[in-house]
Amino acid sequence: MTRTAAVERTLATLRFFWNSPQGPEPDATGYRGVYYHFLDIQTGRRVWQCELSTVDRAFLLAGALTAGIYFDASSGDETEIRTLADALYRRADWQWAQNGGATLTHGWKPESGFLPYRWEGYDEALLLYVLGLGSPTYPLPEYSYAAWTSTYRWEHVCGQEYLHAxxxxxxxxxxxxxxxxxxxxxxxxxxxxxxxENSRRATYAQQQYAIDNPLGFKGYAKNCWGITASEGPGPENLNVDGIDREFFDYVGRGVPFGPDDGTLAPWGVVASLPFAPEIVFATLHYCVHEAKLTVTVRPAHLPARTDRSDPYPASCQRCGSNSAMRR
Known part of the structure; x- marks a missing residue:
C-alpha cells in the first residue's frame, strides 16, 4: 500500500468515528467517547444490543494515536489525521466509565446502564489504564491504577514466577x-x-506446560504450544482414545489452570517472537515443516490446531501428531 492510499484510508476511518452519532440513543455509534463493541458495516451504528466497550475503545484510540505519530508530514491530510487522533483521545470520558468506583467498568448499555463487571486482575486492560491515566481531559486518578494492580496474582507455575494471566x-x-x-x-x-520480562516468563511457562502436558493431549511438546483465547472445534463432548473430552468454541483458554481442550493457536506463538525468539523460531519451524499447518478447504471454525478425533476429515489435512488442523 502506498503512503497516499494509507492516508486516505486512515483519514476516512478517523473522520467516521469523529463525526458518527454520539449519544445515549440505542442506535448511536458511541457515547462519551466510547464506542459500541459491534457496529453495522453499512450504517456504522450499534447492532445486536451490544455494549459500549471500554477496552475496545482503548485499542481504537491506541491505533488512532499511533497513526497520528506515524503520519508526520505537513500536508493538510496528514495534519488532519493528527488533529482527529488527538480529538478522539480528548473526547473519551474515562472518569464516567468508573461509574463511581475505583476501577473501570467493562462497559455500558442504554437499556440497562453499566455492566456489573470491572477490569480487575491482570489482563489486556493494562493499555486501558495507561491511556486513562494519560488523558488530557478526563484522566483517571492515580488510585484507580493502584486499585487495579491490587487485584494482581503473582504465581509460581510451570517453572516460572510471574504476574499470572x-x-x-x-x-x-x-x-x-x-x-x-x-x-x-x-x-x-x-x-x-x-x-x-513478565511476558517472556509467561511465554516460557506456555512451553513448559506443553512439555508437562498434564491432560495428555497428543502433540503437545517442546516445540508445539500456544494456548490462548481462540475459536475451537466445540461445543461438543467426545470420547477420544477412551478419554471423555469436552471441546469448546470461542473461550479464553489458558495455562496452567485452563480451560484447555487441546486447542493450540499458532498465531499466539508468532506474537511471542519479541519476548522469546529462541523458543519461538524452533516452534515455527516445527509448525511449518513438520506439523505442516495447512488446510485443503476453509472450514466453519477459525484459527486453531486441536487434538481430537476429526469429524470433518475432508476439511483438514493431518499433521505428524495426528491432530486436526484448523485456521
Whole structure:
C-alpha cells in the first residue's frame, strides 16, 4: 500500500468515528467517547444490543494515536489525521466509565446502564489504564491504577514466577503499542522485573506446560504450544482414545489452570517472537515443516490446531501428531 492510499484510508476511518452519532440513543455509534463493541458495516451504528466497550475503545484510540505519530508530514491530510487522533483521545470520558468506583467498568448499555463487571486482575486492560491515566481531559486518578494492580496474582507455575494471566494474548496485546522494557510500576518494582520480562516468563511457562502436558493431549511438546483465547472445534463432548473430552468454541483458554481442550493457536506463538525468539523460531519451524499447518478447504471454525478425533476429515489435512488442523 502506498503512503497516499494509507492516508486516505486512515483519514476516512478517523473522520467516521469523529463525526458518527454520539449519544445515549440505542442506535448511536458511541457515547462519551466510547464506542459500541459491534457496529453495522453499512450504517456504522450499534447492532445486536451490544455494549459500549471500554477496552475496545482503548485499542481504537491506541491505533488512532499511533497513526497520528506515524503520519508526520505537513500536508493538510496528514495534519488532519493528527488533529482527529488527538480529538478522539480528548473526547473519551474515562472518569464516567468508573461509574463511581475505583476501577473501570467493562462497559455500558442504554437499556440497562453499566455492566456489573470491572477490569480487575491482570489482563489486556493494562493499555486501558495507561491511556486513562494519560488523558488530557478526563484522566483517571492515580488510585484507580493502584486499585487495579491490587487485584494482581503473582504465581509460581510451570517453572516460572510471574504476574499470572492464563491466555497468552494478555501478555502480548498491550505491548503492540508500548515498549515496557525498563518501565516499572510499584508492583513490578517490588518484584524486580518489568512487564516485558513478565511476558517472556509467561511465554516460557506456555512451553513448559506443553512439555508437562498434564491432560495428555497428543502433540503437545517442546516445540508445539500456544494456548490462548481462540475459536475451537466445540461445543461438543467426545470420547477420544477412551478419554471423555469436552471441546469448546470461542473461550479464553489458558495455562496452567485452563480451560484447555487441546486447542493450540499458532498465531499466539508468532506474537511471542519479541519476548522469546529462541523458543519461538524452533516452534515455527516445527509448525511449518513438520506439523505442516495447512488446510485443503476453509472450514466453519477459525484459527486453531486441536487434538481430537476429526469429524470433518475432508476439511483438514493431518499433521505428524495426528491432530486436526484448523485456521
Amino acid at each position: 492464563g491466555p497468552l494474548f494478555i501478555h502480548q496485546l498491550s505491548h503492540i503499542w508500548i515498549d515496557f522494557r525498563g518501565i516499572q510500576d510499584a508492583f513490578m518494582r517490588d518484584k524486580g522485573i518489568d512487564y516485558f
